[in-house]
Amino acid sequence: MRTTPIACAAAILLAACDDRAAPTPATAPAPVAAADPMPANVGFLVSGDRTYANGGMIAVDEANARGGLLGRSVELIVRMGLEDAAAAVAAAETMILDFDAVALIGPNRSAHAIEVGAVAERHGVPMITTAATNPGVTGAGELVFMAAFTDRFQGRVMADFAFDSLGATSAAVLTERGEVYSEGIGEFFVDRFRSLGGVIAFDESYERGQTDFTLESRSMAAAAPAVVFIPSWEDEVALLTEQARALPLLDADGEPTVFLGADAWDNPTILEEGIPAVEGSFFSTHFSPDSDDPTARAFVETYRARYGITPVGGDAVSYDAVRLFLEAATRAGSLDAEAVRREILATENYAGATHISHYDDLRHPTKSAVILTIVDGMKSFHQQVDP
Amino acid sequence: MTDFLSVLVSGVLVGTVYAYMAYGLGLIYGVLRVVNLAHGAFLTLGVYVTWWLHFTFGIDPLVSLLVTAPLGFGLGAAVERTLVFRLRDSPPVTTLLLLFGVWLIVRNVLYLVFGGTDRSLLTSYSLESLALGPVTLSIPRIVVSAFSLLGFVALAFVLKRTWAGLALRAVAQDRGAAALSGIPVDRVWATAFGIGSALAMSAGTLMSLFYSVTPEFGARFLLKSFCVVVLGGLTNIGGILVAGIGLGVAEDLTAFYIHTGFRDVVSFLVLVAALVMRRVDAEG
Numbered sequence: 001m002r003t004t005p006i007a008c009a010a011a012i013l014l015a016a017c018d019d020r021a022a023p024t025p026a027t028a029p030a031p032v033a034a035a036d037p038m039p040a041n042v043g044f045l046v047s048g049d050r051t052y053a054n055g056g057m058i059a060v061d062e063a064n065a066r067g068g069l070l071g072r073s074v075e076l077i078v079r080m081g082l083e084d085a086a087a088a089v090a091a092a093e094t095m096i097l098d099f100d101a102v103a104l105i106g107p108n109r110s111a112h113a114i115e116v117g118a119v120a121e122r123h124g125v126p127m128i129t130t131a132a133t134n135p136g137v138t139g140a141g142e143l144v145f146m147a148a149f150t151d152r153f154q155g156r157v158m159a160d161f162a163f164d165s166l167g168a169t170s171a172a173v174l175t176e177r178g179e180v181y182s183e184g185i186g187e188f189f190v191d192r193f194r195s196l197g198g199v200i201a202f203d204e205s206y207e208r209g210q211t212d213f214t215l216e217s218r219s220m221a222a223a224a225p226a227v228v229f230i231p232s233w234e235d236e237v238a239l240l241t242e243q244a245r246a247l248p249l250l251d252a253d254g255e256p257t258v259f260l261g262a263d264a265w266d267n268p269t270i271l272e273e274g275i276p277a278v279e280g281s282f283f284s285t286h287f288s289p290d291s292d293d294p295t296a297r298a299f300v301e302t303y304r305a306r307y308g309i310t311p312v313g314g315d316a317v318s319y320d321a322v323r324l325f326l327e328a329a330t331r332a333g334s335l336d337a338e339a340v341r342r343e344i345l346a347t348e349n350y351a352g353a354t355h356i357s358h359y360d361d362l363r364h365p366t367k368s369a370v371i372l373t374i375v376d377g378m379k380s381f382h383q384q385v386d387p
Numbered sequence: 388m389t390d391f392l393s394v395l396v397s398g399v400l401v402g403t404v405y406a407y408m409a410y411g412l413g414l415i416y417g418v419l420r421v422v423n424l425a426h427g428a429f430l431t432l433g434v435y436v437t438w439w440l441h442f443t444f445g446i447d448p449l450v451s452l453l454v455t456a457p458l459g460f461g462l463g464a465a466v467e468r469t470l471v472f473r474l475r476d477s478p479p480v481t482t483l484l485l486l487f488g489v490w491l492i493v494r495n496v497l498y499l500v501f502g503g504t505d506r507s508l509l510t511s512y513s514l515e516s517l518a519l520g521p522v523t524l525s526i527p528r529i530v531v532s533a534f535s536l537l538g539f540v541a542l543a544f545v546l547k548r549t550w551a552g553l554a555l556r557a558v559a560q561d562r563g564a565a566a567l568s569g570i571p572v573d574r575v576w577a578t579a580f581g582i583g584s585a586l587a588m589s590a591g592t593l594m595s596l597f598y599s600v601t602p603e604f605g606a607r608f609l610l611k612s613f614c615v616v617v618l619g620g621l622t623n624i625g626g627i628l629v630a631g632i633g634l635g636v637a638e639d640l641t642a643f644y645i646h647t648g649f650r651d652v653v654s655f656l657v658l659v660a661a662l663v664m665r666r667v668d669a670e671g
Binding site: 083084086087177204205206207208209210211212214215216218219222235239242243246247 | 390393394397502503504505506507508509513514516523525527528596597598599600601639642643646647648
C-alpha cells in the first residue's frame with residue numbers, strides 16, 4: 001500500500017509532462033500608434049531579437065516617397081521580441097482587430113509563422129512571412145505566402161554542397177528537438193544527402209537552452225563525420241562548435257570536420273562574439289551583402305546609410321516581403337484580400353534585395369540561395385545556388 | 388575504451404547531482420509521509436532565481452547557493468506551515484493534489500513573468516574541460532558534482548550529529564513516540580519541509596549550469612527524483628546516492644551508445660519497472 005502515493009504522484013507527473021507549449025503572455029512592446037488617421041497599416045511581426053523591421057521600414061518609406069499605397073500613406077505597425085507562437089498570435093490578432101492591418105508581414109520563425117498563418121486566414125488578411133523557411137508555413141491557407149526559400153530547397157542546397165563541393169561522404173546532423181525549422185531542414189538535408197549516396201553517421205537532437213554538449217560532441221566525434229550540419233541558432237551553435245572542437249572533432253582521415261549551417265546562422269552574433277570554432281564553416285542564406293546585383297546593392301547602401309550596419313539575409317527578405325505586398329496591392333488596385341492574393345501569386349521576376357522568379361501553387365517562391373563562408377572571423381560570399 | 392571511461396565518469400558526476408536533487412523528496416516523505424509534488428516547483432524556482440541573479444547582477448551560480456538554499460528553506464517551511472500542516476490528518480491524495488496545485492501555480496507564474504522561452508546560463512567556466520589522461524571531463528560537471536557531495540556530507544552531519552537531525556530521524560521513525568519524548572513534532576515537520584525544499588532549490592541552482600532554464604524544468608527532473616528515491620530507498624542517504632549515480636551513468640551510456648533522445652526514457656523505464664517489480668520500502 002505504500003506504493004500508492006508514489007504511483008499516484010508518478011501518474012500525475014506523467015500527465016503534466018506534456019505541457020511544454022503552455023500559453024504565455026506577449027511581452028513585446030506595444031505597437032506604435034499611427035499618426036495619420038487613415039494610413040494603410042501593415043503589421044510586421046518579429047520573432048526574437050532581430051533587426052528585420054529595419055528592412056520593412058525601408059520598403060515602406062520608399063512606397064510613401066512614391067505617394068503611398070492607393071492614395072493612402074503606409075504605416076508599419078511593428079511588434080518585436082516575440083518569444084513564442086502564443087505571443088505572435090496575440091500580436092497578430094491585435095494588429096488586425098485594433099489596428100485594422102491590411103496585411104501581416106512576418107514573423108521570421110517558422111514555428112510562429114505557422115500559428116500566425118491561421119490567424120491571417122481566419123480574418124481574411126494577406127500574409128507574407130519574412131525569414132520563415134519551413135514549407136509548412138503556407139499550410140494555413142491561400143492567403144499565406146513566403147518571401148524566403150523553403151527548407152526543402154535549403155536542405156538540398158547544403159546537402160549538394162557537402163557532397164559535391166566538399167566531397168563529403170559522411171555527415172552528422174544535430175537539430176533542436178521539437179523545433180519545426182531545425183528538425184524540418186535537418187530531415188531535408190538527411191534525405192538529400194542519402195539520395196546522393198552519402199552516409200548519415202549521426203543524426204540526433206538537443207534541447208533548446210542546453211549548454212553542455214559534451215555527450216553529443218563525443219558521440220559525433222566517435223562517428224568521425226566529414227561535415228556536421230547544425231541548422232540552429234547562434235547560442236547553441238557557439239557552444240556546440242566550441243565543445244566539439246575541443247575534443248577534437250575530426251573526420252575519418254584525421255582532418256577537422258567542417259561545420260555547416262543554415263540561414264539561422266546569418267546574424268551578427270556568431271561573428272561579433274569571435275567564435276574561433278566556426279572558422280571555415282559554411283552556411284546557406286537569403287542574400288549576400290557583397291552582391292553585385294543593382295537592386296540588392298541599392299538596398300544594402302540604403303540600409304547601411306540609415307542604420308550604420310550591414311543587413312543580413314533576414315533584413316533582405318523582410319524588405320522584399322513588404323515590397324511584394326505593396327506592389328501586389330498596387331497592381332490589384334485594391335486592398336481586397338482575394339485581389340491582393342491573386343496578384344502576389346502572379347508575381348514574376350521580382351527584383352528587390354533578393355530575386356523571385358515566380359510563386360508555385362503552394363505559395364512558395366522560386367529563388368536562389370547563397371552560401372557564405374566564415375574566414376578570419378568575417379562572413380564572405382562563396383557561391384550562389386539557383387533552383 | 389576512452390569514450391566509455393569518459394562517458395562513465397561523466398555519468399557519475401551528473402548522478403551525484405541527481406542524488407542531491409532527490410534527497411529532499413525522500414526526506415520530506417520520510418518525516419511527513421507526504422509525497423511532495425511541489426518539489427518540482429522548488430527545483431524550477433532554484434533555476435530561475437539563479438538565472439535572474441546571474442542575468443541581473445552577474446552573480447555566479449555557485450555564489451547564488453547562498454541565496455537559494457536559505458530561500459528554499461524559508462519558502463518550504465512557509466508552505467508546510469500555511470498549507471500542508473492544515474491537511475495533516477487528511478488522506479494522502481489530498482496533500483498530493485494540494486502540492487501539485489502549488490507546483491502548477493509556480494509554473495504558471497514563471498510563464499507569466501519570464502515567458503516560455505528556454506534560456507541558458509553561461510559562466511566563464513561553462514565551456515572549460517579537464518583532461519585526466521585519456522578522459523576529458525566538463526568543468527561544470529566536476530564543480531556541480533563536488534558541491535553536491537559537499538551538500539551530502541553536510542546533510543549527513545546534520546542528521547547524524549545534531550539534535551535537529553536526531554529529532555528528524557525520531558519523527559521519521561515514530562511520530563507518536565517522538566511527541567511523547569518531548570520533541571516538537573510540528574516544528575520538526577516544518578524543518579524537514581524546509582530542508583527538503585532548500586535541497587531542491589539549491590539543486591536547481593547547480594543544475595542551471597548545464598540544463599536549460601524553462602518553466603518545465605521541474606516536470607523533467609521531478610520524475611528523475613522519484614526514480615532515484617524509489618530505487619535508493621526513500622530516506623536512505625547512501626542508497627539515494629548510489630541510485631542517483633546509477634541513473635546518471637545509465638542515462639549517459641544510453642545517450643552515447645544508443646541515442647541522445649533516449650536519455651530521459653531511461654528514468655521513465657526505471658521508475659515504471661521499479662514500481663511494478665518491487666515493493667517500495669518507505670523506511671529506506
